[in-house]
Amino acid sequence: MAADRDFIELIEQIAGWTGPVTNSLSSQDDETKPTALPFTLVERSETEWLSSLCGTEQDVCFCTVVVTFVARKLAQARRMADAARPSLAAAADALESEGSNYDAGLRGHYVQQQYRVFDRSPNV
Amino acid sequence: MSAFSTKGMKIYLEKKPGSSPAPVAVTSVSNAKPATVTVALADITKFKDGDLVTVAGTGLTAVDGKAFTVGDLDDVANTFALLGSDASGATAPANVGNVTNHTGDLIEFCLSTIAYTQQPGQAISVGTTCDPAAQLAGEPQAGSLAIEGFEDYASAGFVEFLQAATDGIPRMLYIQLPPSAYPGLYVIYPSVTTSGISETFAVGAAAAFTGEFILGSNPVRIRDDA
Numbered sequence: 396m397a398a399d400r401d402f403i404e405l406i407e408q409i410a411g412w413t414g415p416v417t418n419s420l421s422s423q424d425d426e427t428k429p430t431a432l433p434f435t436l437v438e439r440s441e442t443e444w445l446s447s448l449c450g451t452e453q454d455v456c457f458c459t460v461v462v463t464f465v466a467r468k469l470a471q472a473r474r475m476a477d478a479a480r481p482s483l484a485a486a487a488d489a490l491e492s493e494g495s496n497y498d499a500g501l502r503g504h505y506v507q508q509q510y511r512v513f514d515r516s517p518n519v
Numbered sequence: 520m521s522a523f524s525t526k527g528m529k530i531y532l533e534k535k536p537g538s539s540p541a542p543v544a545v546t547s548v549s550n551a552k553p554a555t556v557t558v559a560l561a562d563i564t565k566f567k568d569g570d571l572v573t574v575a576g577t578g579l580t581a582v583d584g585k586a587f588t589v590g591d592l593d594d595v596a597n598t599f600a601l602l603g604s605d606a607s608g609a610t611a612p613a614n615v616g617n618v619t620n621h622t623g624d625l626i627e628f629c630l631s632t633i634a635y636t637q638q639p640g641q642a643i644s645v646g647t648t649c650d651p652a653a654q655l656a657g658e659p660q661a662g663s664l665a666i667e668g669f670e671d672y673a674s675a676g677f678v679e680f681l682q683a684a685t686d687g688i689p690r691m692l693y694i695q696l697p698p699s700a701y702p703g704l705y706v707i708y709p710s711v712t713t714s715g716i717s718e719t720f721a722v723g724a725a726a727a728f729t730g731e732f733i734l735g736s737n738p739v740r741i742r743d744d745a
Contacts, residue, residue, distance in 0.1 A: 448633070457724075488722065
């Protein structure tokens with residue numbers, strides 16, 4: 396399974412996890428209502444393919460998976476990030492960075508982790 | 520402008536010990552450029568255009584012990600040309616000897632880069648008191664090949680390279696340049712010996728290697744229509 400789907404499964408398996416985990420943002424059904432918090436967004440961003448003179452190896456790649464934990468309070472977003480980090484870092488090749496900020500559009504705080512992952516089935 | 524990209528380029532490393540079929544006796548080898556080999560009707564099917572062959576025992580110094588690419592197969596019945604050969608200096612054709620097809624022992628070797636370097640010959644000083652600056656032109660070395668690639672234990676070419684780094688046995692390296700370069704363009708490195716391998720394992724990166732081949736003889740560049 397592709398790396399982003401694997402990450403979603405790993406997060407959903409954490410005991411007591413709250414809020415939806417998705418790999419894309421849905422359109423807002425009602426513009427008068429803010430997005431329900433908390434939620435977790437798993438995005439697969441950059442992909443780096445391995446190429447040799449024989450061609451590009453299409454069954455494997457390195458990709459960057461960005462996981463964003465969004466909650467009303469910064470402390471809650473941090474707790475979510477702390478809870479997910481051990482299993483995600485174990486599944487990834489490396490946890491490259493982690494940072495936090497406030498998103499005015501979502502009216503919530505977020506913690507964002509960036510992982511580098513060797514993906515064996517990138518087309519799924 | 521006829522520059523070309525590397526897309527479609529194929530690199531093959533010879534497997535050792537090989538399992539090449541027995542040498543095929545020749546009926547004749549012409550003293551021409553390129554030399555044309557005639558074999559028995561039953562043997563011509565053992566060859567096809569682009570095959571890598573070596574020749575022995577013909578008495579033609581221009582071809583014995585050397586590697587060539589097969590071309591013009593069956594243009595004349597039961598014959599093929601040794602592309603890249605020039606036996607026109609011989610006084611007569613040969614009617615003995617044999618040809619060995621090594622194509623079955625060639626393993627595709629996937630590399631990310633391959634770089635050939637040949638240093639010019641170093642002048643040899645033969646200075647005397649009469650002529651302190653006297654020099655003889657040095658013989659250029661055959662050169663070396665620097666290679667880079669990814670570690671892939673599922674790849675027979677990589678495993679053979681590891682074996683080559685261990686046993687030190689000379690192998691042939693055969694390169695088919697892409698059709699975009701020129702239809703039927705080959706480079707044969709008749710004798711390469713691995714002189715070293717360096718492996719790199721880094722976090723978040725594919726395991727990779729670099730290596731070097733030392734050439735035992737000059738590369739042979741073959742153009743199908745030459």
